[in-house]
Amino acid sequence: MNLSNNYWISNNAAIPLENRKILNEFLLSYKLANKAEATITKYKSILERFLSECTVPIEELTSDDVLKWFNEYSIDKKEKTLDLVLSSLSSFFKFCIAEEYLGQMVIKKRWRPKIPHSLPKYLTEQEYARVKIAAEKLSIRDRALVLFLFSSGCRRSEVVQLTIKDVNIDRRTAEVKGKGKKIRHVHFSEECALILKDYLSTRLLKSTDPLFLNKHGKPLQQNGIYLVISKLGKLAKLNQSLHPHSCRHTFATNMLSKGAGLPFIADELGHSNLNTTRIYARIPTEDVILAYQNIMG
Known part of the structure; x- marks a missing residue:
C-alpha cells in the first residue's frame, strides 16, 4: 500500500465544508488509532458518498434523512455491502455523538440485514x-x-x-x-x-x-x-x-x-x-x- 498519499484526508468538494471538516476529523482519529489503510480508505469512500448525496448539516441530521438515503442506495446492493455501509455510518455517527456534533444515534438496529455466517473457504x-x-x-x-x-x-x-x-x-x-x-x-x-x-x-x-x-x-x-x-x-x-x-x-x-x-x-x-x-x-x-x-x- 502507498503510505505517502494522504489517504485519510477527504477533498471531496461535493460535501458541504462543515460536514467535510467533521469527516476529516473522524478519518484522522482512525489514522491516529493505527487503523489499517484499507479500512480507512473503505470508510472514507462510503462516507464521502453518503455526505455528498445527503447534504443535511450533521447537527440537523435525523433518522429519516439517513433512512431515505439508505433506501435509495440499497437498490440492487448485496446484503454484505449494506451491512458494511451501516457499520461505517454507525462508527461515524458514534464519533459525532462523542464530539457533540450530533445529539443521538440516527441509525436503527432493525435496519441491519440478516447475513448468514458462511464458513471460510479452505482446502480439503x-x-x-x-x-x-x-x-x-x-x-x-x-x-x-x-x-x-x-x-x-x-x-x-x-x-x-x-x-x-x-x-x-x-x-x-x-x-x-x-x-x-x-x-x-x-x-x-x-x-x-x-x-x-x-x-x-x-x-x-x-x-x-x-x-x-x-x-x-x-x-x-x-x-x-x-x-x-x-x-x-x-x-x-x-x-x-x-x-x-x-x-x-x-x-x-x-x-x-x-x-x-x-x-x-x-x-x-x-x-x-x-x-x-x-x-x-x-x-x-x-x-x-x-x-x-x-x-x-
Whole structure:
C-alpha cells in the first residue's frame, strides 16, 4: 500500500465544508488509532458518498434523512455491502455523538440485514495434497511463497511488508506487522525453511531487502501474490478458484484438525478477538467426519 498519499484526508468538494471538516476529523482519529489503510480508505469512500448525496448539516441530521438515503442506495446492493455501509455510518455517527456534533444515534438496529455466517473457504486434505504437488512445477520463489503462506497463515498484506531481517530461517519464525501495526511472531514449516533458504541463496542480500521480489527485482506486491496463488489453483485443477486468503483458512483448519487450541490459532493468525477464530470450530474436519461415519454409518 502507498503510505505517502494522504489517504485519510477527504477533498471531496461535493460535501458541504462543515460536514467535510467533521469527516476529516473522524478519518484522522482512525489514522491516529493505527487503523489499517484499507479500512480507512473503505470508510472514507462510503462516507464521502453518503455526505455528498445527503447534504443535511450533521447537527440537523435525523433518522429519516439517513433512512431515505439508505433506501435509495440499497437498490440492487448485496446484503454484505449494506451491512458494511451501516457499520461505517454507525462508527461515524458514534464519533459525532462523542464530539457533540450530533445529539443521538440516527441509525436503527432493525435496519441491519440478516447475513448468514458462511464458513471460510479452505482446502480439503486431498485438495491441499494436489496443490503441493502442483507447486513443485513453480519457480523457487513461488514455491517458497506458497509454502510460507500455507504454513504461517499470514495475510498477503503482511507478507509484502516482510524484509529479510524479519525472518529467522534457523528458528523458522518471522516477525510480522499485522492489522493496526501490531507485531506478532509466526512460525513456518521445515520444508518452507529449506525452500526459502534455497530461494534467498539465488539473491544478493541486504538485511533490509524485501523477503520476496518480483521478476524486475522490485518488492512483490499483493496483486503479484494473488496471481501466483490463482495460477497454482489452475495448475492443481481445483474445482474452485484459489485465493491467498484460502491459504490462511487452510492453515487454520489444518491446525485445528491436528489438535491446536483456538487461543493458539488466534495468536498465530493475529486475531485480537477470539470470536473471530471461533468460526473455524464450526468446520467439520476430516477426523470429525470420519468419527461421524464410524458411529452413524
